Amino acid sequence: MVRRIDTESVSGFIHEPGHILKATGAGLALTHGAGANCDAPLLMMIADTFAACGMTVLRFNLAFRRKRRFGPPHPSSAEADRQSIRAAAAALRVEVAGPIYLGGHSYGGRQATMLAAEAPDIASGLLLLSYPLHPPNKPKDLRTAHFLSLRTPALFVHGDADPFGSPEELRAALALIPAATRLMVIERAGHDLRKGRIDAAAVLAELLQTHRASGSA
Numbered sequence: 001m002v003r004r005i006d007t008e009s010v011s012g013f014i015h016e017p018g019h020i021l022k023a024t025g026a027g028l029a030l031t032h033g034a035g036a037n038c039d040a041p042l043l044m045m046i047a048d049t050f051a052a053c054g055m056t057v058l059r060f061n062l063a064f065r066r067k068r069r070f071g072p073p074h075p076s077s078a079e080a081d082r083q084s085i086r087a088a089a090a091a092l093r094v095e096v097a098g099p100i101y102l103g104g105h106s107y108g109g110r111q112a113t114m115l116a117a118e119a120p121d122i123a124s125g126l127l128l129l130s131y132p133l134h135p136p137n138k139p140k141d142l143r144t145a146h147f148l149s150l151r152t153p154a155l156f157v158h159g160d161a162d163p164f165g166s167p168e169e170l171r172a173a174l175a176l177i178p179a180a181t182r183l184m185v186i187e188r189a190g191h192d193l194r195k196g197r198i199d200a201a202a203v204l205a206e207l208l209q210t211h212r213a214s215g216s217a
Contacts, residue, residue, distance in 0.1 A: 001018065002014070002015050002016070005058065005060075005091065009083075009084065010060055010087050010091045011038075011066055012058055012060030013060075014056065014095065015048060015050070015051035015059070017053075018052070024054040024098060025096055025098030026055050026099045026101065027055065027056040027057070027058065027095060027098070027099075028050055028127065029058050029089050029091075029100065029101070029102050029103065030057055030058065030059045030103040031059070031060055031061070031062055031084075031103070031105075031111075031112070032061070032065070032108050033104075033109075034072040034073055034106060034107040037065050037069075040105065042105055042193055042194070045198075046059075046127075046200050048200075049200035049201055049204065050200065053201060053204055056092070056095050056096050058091060058095070062084050062108060063077060063080035063084040064080070064081055081111050082111050085102060085108075085115050086115060089102060089122055099124035099211065100123050101123055101124060101125045101126065101211075102116065102126050103126065103127030103129070105129040105130055106130050106191065109128035110128075110131060110132055110143060113128065113131075113150055113152075113154070116150060117150045117152075123152055124153070125152060125154065125155070125207060125211045126154040127157070127203070127207050128154055128155065128156045128157065129157050130157070130158060130159065130162055130164065130191050131164075131165070131170065133170055133173055134165055134169075136163035139165075144176055147174075148177075148178070150177050153210045154180075155181075155183075155203070155206050155207045156170060156181065156182070156184065157193070157203055158185055158186065159186045159188075159189030159190050160185050160186065160188065161188065161189060161190045163191060164191055171183060181210070182210045184202075184203065
């Protein structure tokens with residue numbers, strides 16, 4: 001079952017486990033990248049599969065996308081975007097009693113990591129789809145300053161042809177994070193993960209395993 005949520009602070013869709021399924025009690029707040037919205041096919045596929053496996057998923061729009069339908073975010077909107085992630089986590093808490101995970105594609109995932117670094121108790125784990133490690137062709141402009149403060153278990157799902165960072169570069173960066181991390185490499189996939197074969201059920205299994213490996217479960 002999918003139902004719309006549209007409040008002053010949260011706009012998106014909640015995917016609930018079917019009535020014949022046993023809900024896990026866990027929830028995922030999932031958001032989009034800089035050039036998309038919560039209707040991105042990747043997010044919809046993840047949400048549908050996770051719900052089919054018993055997890056409640058809220059896929060939602062970031063603050064910058066609620067203001068305008070097209071165009072990338074301005075750096076000045078980053079704080080508001082993180083607040084929209086915080087609001088989504090709070091809305092999801094009303095829906096589930098178990099652990100809450102934060103997830104996002106590219107820019108959305110980066111903002112989720114920054115929020116988790118600021119507020120470690122906000123989530124039990126992170127699902128980061130195509131984390132934008134650096135701008136294309138600018139490998140020295142790393143977006144890792146907050147990694148040293150990130151204490152939330154995290155699963156990184158990354159294409160092996162992603163221009164925002166290679167798997168090797170990402171592995172080196174993950175060593176900075178003082179928390180349990182896992183890297184799931186998708187073969188023949190770029191930043192959008194479309195051309196690779198991404199198994200959403202396997203992603204969920206890896207996410208839960210990352211959480212368990214942290215000793216949090």
